Amino acid sequence: MLNPCSPDFVASLAARLPETLTAPEPRWLEEPRGKWQGQAGAVARPRTTAEVAQIVRACAEARVGLVPWGGGTGLVGGQVMTEGPLPLVLSLERMNRMRAVYPSENVMLVEAGMTLAEVHAAAAEVERVFPLTLASQGSCRIGGNLATNAGGVNVVRYGNARDLCLGLEVVMADGTIWNGLKRLRKDNTGYDLRGLMIGSEGSLGVITAAALRLFPVNRAEGAALLVVPGPAEALALLALAQERLGPGLSAFELISGQGLAFLAETMPQIRQPFAEAPDWMVLVDLGLTGGDPEAELVGLYEAGAEAGLVLDGVIAQSSAQRAGLWDLRETIPLANRAVGAISSHDISLPLSEIPGFIPAATEALMRLGPFRINCFGHLGDGNLHFNVFPPKGQKAAEFKALAGEVQELVHQRVVDLGGSFSAEHGVGRLKVGDLERWGDGAKLAAMKAIKAALDPHGIMNPGAVLR
Amino acid sequence: MLNPCSPDFVASLAARLPETLTAPEPRWLEEPRGKWQGQAGAVARPRTTAEVAQIVRACAEARVGLVPWGGGTGLVGGQVMTEGPLPLVLSLERMNRMRAVYPSENVMLVEAGMTLAEVHAAAAEVERVFPLTLASQGSCRIGGNLATNAGGVNVVRYGNARDLCLGLEVVMADGTIWNGLKRLRKDNTGYDLRGLMIGSEGSLGVITAAALRLFPVNRAEGAALLVVPGPAEALALLALAQERLGPGLSAFELISGQGLAFLAETMPQIRQPFAEAPDWMVLVDLGLTGGDPEAELVGLYEAGAEAGLVLDGVIAQSSAQRAGLWDLRETIPLANRAVGAISSHDISLPLSEIPGFIPAATEALMRLGPFRINCFGHLGDGNLHFNVFPPKGQKAAEFKALAGEVQELVHQRVVDLGGSFSAEHGVGRLKVGDLERWGDGAKLAAMKAIKAALDPHGIMNPGAVLR
Structure with a gap:
């Protein structure tokens, strides 16, 4: 069992490391989605690796839990310990050389x-x-x-x-x-x-x-926003892009019509890229050592159109236009936040399962409620943000009772198709239960054995990843 | 302590897995350099993962060591257990679907x-x-x-x-x-x-x-053998190639004049690429989705020549010529083997340390004996095969007494410069001592803890990587 980060412990550490310990301010105990409230006995802000080592050694000796803290931007609660004996938060912010x-x-x-x-x-x-x-x-x-x-x-x-x-x-x-x-x-x-x-x-x-x-540095860069009939065609276009553009393909992002609708709804000042919002688009980004990325993207557009994979599109004519396309992409998460999701899912799937997953999961969700779904993200990696929202005019809170069922439905389907319920955000404290439920038994056993071997007292970020 | 793979153990396993166990033939107990002679109580050749699991479980229960065996081509003895209680060799050769x-x-x-x-x-x-x-x-x-x-x-x-x-x-x-x-x-x-x-x-x-x-598949490929003044210029040429050719650069291999001399000495039938063997060359390989790799390589040649990085060169005009350049590269290890090395070193270094390391290590070795050094390999990765040979007309065996000192000298310098004494071949059984000596203490402790956690009875490839 761990001991709390008590005033005595803090005082003894502070005596050895002056100006390193401080009382916990809110910024170290909050996280971006406002879901969890962290707690801490103190915050340590060491300046050197030797100081970090001293702090960790002290925590190990006193059996005090330790929450490493970077920028606090994680989305799965890995940086906030909400229960258990008060930990020490170890912020690396001063080690910034x-x-x-x-x-x-x-x-x-x-x-x-x-x-x-x-x-x-x-x-x-x-x-x-x-x-x-x-x-x-x-x-x-x-x-x-x-x-x-x-x-x-x-x-x-x-x-x-x-x-x-x-x-x-x-x-x-x-x-x-x-x-x-x-x-x-x-x-x-x-x-x-x-x-x-x-x-x-x-x-x-x-x-x-x-x-x-x-x-x-890529000497020549370009981007295009291409309208595709659907996710299957988007994936065929990905293959075509990889074949034609090779390793110069820097990003391949899926954008849904729902995403543009959310933008129109919450940020009407943003100019829409198409007169009528298409159902599905991809943002293709290209970085080359030289040559003409615009011409390459025109070639992709034409080859895609000929193959029935591209219906319409915008190819950036300047770096400002390229930045504009990226702004559009990067603003969608803000629009999502303004609308307010019932449940957000950071999933990945084997690429060939994606065209089947999206309509099937959508249909199954529609049987649960009148949801709006914004499915977007890093299609090139098979990583989608499949986020579920209330109907227009209603609030996510009204569907709170269904949130668990929504997540369960999405994650179960993802796992059944060989996908991941945490593609890039990690496990943190949010998905410890999911990992226990859906993780491979042998892998879980190995993880627990490794954790016990490398952190026998369980002081490192207690409750994160593993219970 | 482990038990030997006894006739009783083999018989009990064979009863459960008919036609899976066989007596050890020499091919499972030898390795390419003929340095070690393996031993085994039996060889298991399972056909399915379930059979592998059954075998491993039996070994775990009986505390019998197990040597996984792939193609037997490893160069550090990881596939041959030379001492200790007789192990079971587990060959995966039938699991080839x-x-x-x-x-x-x-x-x-x-x-x-x-x-x-x-x-x-x-x-x-x-x-x-x-x-x-x-x-x-x-x-x-x-x-x-x-x-x-x-x-x-x-x-x-x-x-x-x-x-x-x-x-x-x-x-x-x-x-x-x-x-x-x-x-x-x-x-x-x-x-x-x-x-x-x-x-x-x-x-x-x-x-x-x-x-x-x-x-x-790369739709267009090319290769060039470029003569450079020395390793420093070769590295500057690498940076130029990465800047000009971007991610299309598939290989960047260093070849030394000594390598060509060994080829001339042991395989005079092979046509030399230059009338007079240069001291240093690089083999540049390029794979593109389209375009003209030959023109790209001509451009690199010219830009390199202008910057004083390229003195001469051959650019393949056909895929046959490209294959010819690669044959030359791939034949050097055979020439090395024909000459017979006193000590071979599979090292890597931070790129910027390479131009200093090669002459300094060469000079230090020359103080030990009249050696010939063939330094070649994967310069693009900082991975060199820095191999030490006897003078012409003498045999490696005559310098056997110096081999340890030669290796010590090379490895110590490599480690001092932040390099690795095993870049790509691994630790196996050959470099267990090197790892203990030069490995980071905290990393070694973590490795031992992980080994004990995941293989508590020590049955997996006993003596490999860790003692």
Whole structure:
């Protein structure tokens, strides 16, 4: 059993680490969706890895739970401990130094507390790109991005956070420091501890620094918003785009007519891209080392039209128009929030199951209630945000009683088709039950054994990922 | 302590699994370099995952060690147990079915016993590419490739084996089956067990099947052999190639004049690419969805020459010429073997350390003896095969007494520069001592804890990776 982060414990830690501990302010106990209220005995804001190690060691000795905190932007409650003995919140916000940049290696060593936007800016300074792209990049921090294996819009080209990291520095649950900040593309000297720590959501150790992969800047970029008859044609267009554009394809996002309708409803000032909102669109983004992306996209449009996959479309004629198409895409989640979802689902499916899933799940939901569904997201990765809303003029709260059933229906179908009930947001505290219910038994047993082996006192982010 | 794989144990297993067990023939006890002689009480050749599970469970109950065996091509002794209680060799060779192909998803489900060449052929049948490329592809098996996180020549573009696998089916050390054969690009539901099993060299479980990533076929391919002044210019040329050719760059291999001299010495029938062998060359390979790779390579040649990075070169004018350049590259290891190395090193370094490392390590070695060094390999990944040979007319055996010192010198320098003493071949049994000596203490402790947690009786590939 854990002990609470008591005033005595805080005082003894504060004596050893002056100016590091502070009383918990609301910002460390809230999360973006306002679903959970965190609690903490204190907040520690260390400046160095050695200080992190000292804090973790103290927590291990005193059996005090520890909640690592990056930017607080996670959507599954991994950053807020709502019950149990009061934990210590360990914020990495002051560990925000850029340790080193190696442009010729396309590698950068960053501390966990840099915001993703700061990481982007540092890469741009040496004419490189760090391609992880998220709506929350101004406030989320790279340590949290790695701890949750964040995804985003460019995964189809560059992979998830795990794929963008060559090495880590981690304070393990006993306070020892693993110096794994390798700048190597190939290193087969033992188990993949890097991959294990990434995506473990702070439940196995505290990521304090990382060696990130950088990429050359795309010299020529383009985007197109193409109207497709439906999800099946969108997937056929994805295959065509991959064949024609190869690895230059940077994003392939699905947008639904419902998404545009929500925009019109909640932000009428935003200009709609088409006179009449189509049912389904894809946003195709292209980044090349040279050449003419606009011509490539025109070629895709024409080949798609000829194959019956594209009905209409807009191809950006300038970088401002490209940014405009992306603004449209990025504003849809805000419109969703303004409408208010009954239940949101961050799911992934084998690509070929998607065209069958969308109408079948929609039909099944319609039997439950008069819902509106906004299905959109990272089609190139098979990752959809399949979000269920009340009918126009009604509020999500009126359907609160059905929310559990809605989620159950969606997740059960996803799992039946070999999909995932958490594609990119993680398990956190929200989906611990889902994992227990739908996770593979052997995998769960292995996870529990690993957790017990690496964090025997259970101090690391108690209640996250595993109960 | 483990028990030997006794005749009684074999008989009881054979009674339950008829036609699965056989006496060990030499092929299961040998390895390519002839350094180690394996031993076994019997060889099991199961046909199904259920049979593998039954065998592993029996070994777990009887505390009998188990050596998973793929194609037997590993270079670090991971497939041969040379001492300790007689193990059971578990060969996956009969589990060689293609379970399913999903061309529209770019995914293929294969069993562990398919050879890499069979995997290539199956991908080609649906006009796709599985890009892992190794000299041993005719005999190595995909289960072994994954267990060792194999690398090869296309890592600069497509990544290592770990990056090419979406999901696994694994028989865990207690005989339970983890069904993790996901076909998903994004799945954040718990710890990265897939990444952990890949590269664990059979020491945590037996990989029985995998979901592999496929890629579109490159419609236009090209290659060039470019003469460079030295490794520093080769790296500058790599950056230029990445900037100009982007993700179309499929391979970037370093070749040394010593390599060509070994070819001339041992295979005089092979035509040399240049009248006078240059000191340093790079083989650049390009795969595009369309366009003109030859023109791209001419452009790289010219830009490189202008920047003083390229002195001379050959650009393949046909796919036959491209194949010829690759034959030259792939024949160098055979020439090495014919000459006979005193010590071979599969190392990786941060890219920017390579130009300093090569002359400094060479100079230090020259103080030890009149060696010849063939330094070649996957420069694009920072992975070099830095192999040390006797002077002309002498044999490696005459320098046997120095071999340990040579290896020590090379590995120590590599580690000092933040490099790896096993870039792509793994730890096996050869480098267990190196890992203990040079591995990070916190990582080693975590590895041991994970091993004990997932394989508490220590039956999985005893003595491999960890003692």
